[in-house]
Amino acid sequence: MTPFVAPLDDILFSLHHVARAPLIAAWDHDFAAEIGKHFAAFAEGEIAPIDEIGDQEGCRLENGRVRLPSGCKEMYTAYCDQGWPGLTAPGEFGGQAQDALILAMTSEIFSGANHSMQMVTGLVPGAIRTLLNFGTDAQKDRFLPSLASGETIATMCLTEPSAGSDLSRITCRAVPDGAQWQISGEKIFISGGDQDISDEILHLVLARTSDNGVKGLSLFLCPSTKTDGTRNAVKVTRIEEKMGLHASPTCQMLFDGAEAELIGEEGRGLAAMFTMMNHARGDVALQGVAHAARAYQIAATYAVDRVQGRLSDGSSARLGQHADVRRILDVIDRYALFGRAMTHMAFVAMELGDQGALVEFLTPLIKVFCTEAGMRSAELGIQVLGGYGFLREYRIEQTYRDARITAIYEGANGIHKRMLATRMAQGPSADAFEQMLLEEGIEADALVKWQSMRAQTANHADPAEMAHRFMQASIDAMQAVVHKRLSDCVEAHPDPDRIRRVLALDPEPWRGM
Numbered sequence: 001m002t003p004f005v006a007p008l009d010d011i012l013f014s015l016h017h018v019a020r021a022p023l024i025a026a027w028d029h030d031f032a033a034e035i036g037k038h039f040a041a042f043a044e045g046e047i048a049p050i051d052e053i054g055d056q057e058g059c060r061l062e063n064g065r066v067r068l069p070s071g072c073k074e075m076y077t078a079y080c081d082q083g084w085p086g087l088t089a090p091g092e093f094g095g096q097a098q099d100a101l102i103l104a105m106t107s108e109i110f111s112g113a114n115h116s117m118q119m120v121t122g123l124v125p126g127a128i129r130t131l132l133n134f135g136t137d138a139q140k141d142r143f144l145p146s147l148a149s150g151e152t153i154a155t156m157c158l159t160e161p162s163a164g165s166d167l168s169r170i171t172c173r174a175v176p177d178g179a180q181w182q183i184s185g186e187k188i189f190i191s192g193g194d195q196d197i198s199d200e201i202l203h204l205v206l207a208r209t210s211d212n213g214v215k216g217l218s219l220f221l222c223p224s225t226k227t228d229g230t231r232n233a234v235k236v237t238r239i240e241e242k243m244g245l246h247a248s249p250t251c252q253m254l255f256d257g258a259e260a261e262l263i264g265e266e267g268r269g270l271a272a273m274f275t276m277m278n279h280a281r282g283d284v285a286l287q288g289v290a291h292a293a294r295a296y297q298i299a300a301t302y303a304v305d306r307v308q309g310r311l312s313d314g315s316s317a318r319l320g321q322h323a324d325v326r327r328i329l330d331v332i333d334r335y336a337l338f339g340r341a342m343t344h345m346a347f348v349a350m351e352l353g354d355q356g357a358l359v360e361f362l363t364p365l366i367k368v369f370c371t372e373a374g375m376r377s378a379e380l381g382i383q384v385l386g387g388y389g390f391l392r393e394y395r396i397e398q399t400y401r402d403a404r405i406t407a408i409y410e411g412a413n414g415i416h417k418r419m420l421a422t423r424m425a426q427g428p429s430a431d432a433f434e435q436m437l438l439e440e441g442i443e444a445d446a447l448v449k450w451q452s453m454r455a456q457t458a459n460h461a462d463p464a465e466m467a468h469r470f471m472q473a474s475i476d477a478m479q480a481v482v483h484k485r486l487s488d489c490v491e492a493h494p495d496p497d498r499i500r501r502v503l504a505l506d507p508e509p510w511r512g513m
Contacts, residue, residue: 001395002298004048006040006109008033009494010293010337017489018482019344021101024351032102039106042082046075048113054247055116055398059195061239066194066249072117076197079121079150086148088125090132093144100282100347107283108340112290115402116247120153120192126279127154127204130219134264134272139221143202152200156276157187157222157253165415167206167270168214174207174260181262183207183222183255186237189409193251194236200224203234204276205260206269219269220260233258244401277410278363282350284410285343285366288374291403292336295374295381298396300329302385325384327505332380334502335373341482342366357432361424361474364416369475371406371413372512378403413513414467420474421467425457433474442480450477468512475510483507 012033021027050071057069079085088103089095103125110118124147131140131147146152163169172185183205187193194201201224210216226232233256240250264272303320311317319325346362349355378400382389389396407413424430434454437447453473457466483503490499 001052001393002301004044004051004113004294005297006036006043006112007293007297007336008036008040008105008109010340011105011108012036013489013493014337014340014344015101015105015348017492018341018485019348021344021348023348024099024101026099027101032105035098035102036105036109038082039084040109042078042084043109043113046078047110047117050075051114051116051247052395052398054114055244055395056246058246059239059249061236064235065196066236066239066251067196068120068249069247072120072195072247073197075117076121076150085121085124085150089128089144089148093140093148095128095144095148100351101344104282104286104344104347108286108290108293111287112294114247115287115290116245118287119245119248120195120197122283123154123156123191123276123280126156126276126283127202129279130204130263130272130275133275134219135221136263139261139263143221143223146200147202151198152202152223153192153195153198154202154204155190155192156273156280157190157193157203157205158273159189160186161188165412167217170206170208170217172205172207172255174205174209174218174220174262177259179261180227181220181260182257183220183260184257185255187253187255188251189240190251190253191248193249193253194224195249204263204273205255206273207255207260209266212267214270215267217269218266219263219272221263222255222258222260226259243404244398245405280410281363281367282343282346284406285339285346285370288370288372288403288406289336289339289343291374291399291406292332292339292370292377295377295396295399296329296332296336298394298399299332299381299384302388302394303329319384328380328384330501330505331508332377333498334505334508335377337486337499337502338479338482339366339370339373341485342478343370345481355432357429358436361420361429361433362478364411364420364424365471365474365478367410368407368413368416368471368512369478369510371403372510374403374406375400407513417467417471418464421457421463421470425454425463425466425470430454433477437477437481440481440484442477442484446477446480449473472510472512475512479507479510 015021054069086095091097174181174183203222205220205222209218235254236251238252306319308319309317343366350359381396450473457470493499
C-alpha cells in the first residue's frame, strides 16, 4: 500500500500561479500554505488511515440508526476539535471566515485521503452558504453555530424514486402546521442521511408546497431533533449496497410528518437549493482531481520500485524507465494538473465576484472534465500496476470504484453537457467564456475551433444534439488556456522538469464518455 501524501505543493502552485489567486485582494499565500500544511498533516495522519478500514467494513443499519466503520467517530471528533467544520462560517457564528480557495485546498486533500468521509461531512459549507443567503436571522442564530462547531452535519435531500434529474416529478410534500411545516414523503440516494459521528443532522429538503411544477417546490430545514427535544419523524429505511464509497452511508429515507421550517420563499426552493448544489458541483470536480492525483501517486511510486524487463544496455529496468509507462504516468499527471487548474480558475472567478457569467459556464465544464479525468486516471493507474492493480493490495482498485460515482451524482455528466449546449451556447455565459479565451491569447486555431462549434450549436435546430461536441470543444479550449498558463509559470513549480514533461505531451483532445 502507498501511504497517502497530500499534493500540497501542486495545489498551492495551481492556486497562486496558474489560477492567479493574487487577483483577490484577501489572498495570502503564506497563510494558505500554513493552513494547507496543518490540514495535510491531519489528513495524512488521521483521515487517510481509516479509509481502507471503512472500505472493508462499510456501514450498517442497526435498530433504525446508521453506524459508521471503526475509527470514523474518533477522527471526526479530532476534526471538530481542530475547528475544520467552521472553515467558511462567519466569525460571529464561531467560524473562521475563510474563502472558497482555502476550502478548495482542504476539500481536495480530504477527498484524496478519504472520499467517503469527505462525502459525509462535505455538504456543511454549502448549507452554511444557503443559510447565509436565504435564512432568517433566527435560522442563522439557531443553525450556523452548530454547523461551524461540527455538532451538526448537513445533508441534501432531493432525489426520489420517481424523481431523479427531473425535479418537477418530486412528490414529497410539505403542509403548514402553525408556525412550522410537516414533510411527508420518501427520498433516496441521501449521503449521510444518518450517521453516528455528529450529535445532530440538518436535512435540507426540497418538497412540494403546490402542484405548480418546479414553481411549486420549496426548500426546508428539517433537523434530526424537533424543537421540543424529541427525535424528528425521519427514518432510514435502508442503506444502499454500492460499488464504492463504502464508508459513506447512502440512505433511503422516509419523512413521516417530520417537523420542518421554510427557508427562503415558498415556491422558490430551486433558487435556494442551487446555492448548495453549485457548491457541491465544484466540490465534486475536486473529488475527480483528488482521485487523479491519488492514482498518479500510487502508480508513480509503484513504477519507481518495480523491477521489470531490461534496458537497451542489458541492465535491469525499473517499470518507470519504460517509455510507454512513463507516457502513461505523464498522462495521469496531466489529468490531475489540468483539472485542478481549471477548477481553481473557476473558484478564483467566483471569489472575484463580478464574473458570474463565466462561473456559470465553467461549472458544468469542470464537473465533466474533472470527474472523467479521475475515472480515466484510476483506469490508467491500474494498467501501470498490471495484475497488482487488479488486486486490493495497492488499493488503486478502490480509487477506481470510488471515483466512478462522481460522473453520476450532482447531475449526471450528460445533463451538464446538455445544459451547456441548450442554455448557454447562445447566452452571456458563453460570451464571457469567449472573452476569456480572447484575453488569454490562446492559439488562433484553438479559438476558431471553439467559435465554430459554438455557432454550429447555437444555430442547430436542436442544440441538445450538439451537446457532447460542444462540451468537447469547450474543454479543449480550456485545456489550451491551462497549457498556456502552465507554460508561463513553469519555473515557479518545485519540480519544473515534471511540469515540462506534461506540457511536452502531444495535445490530447478530450473525447469523454
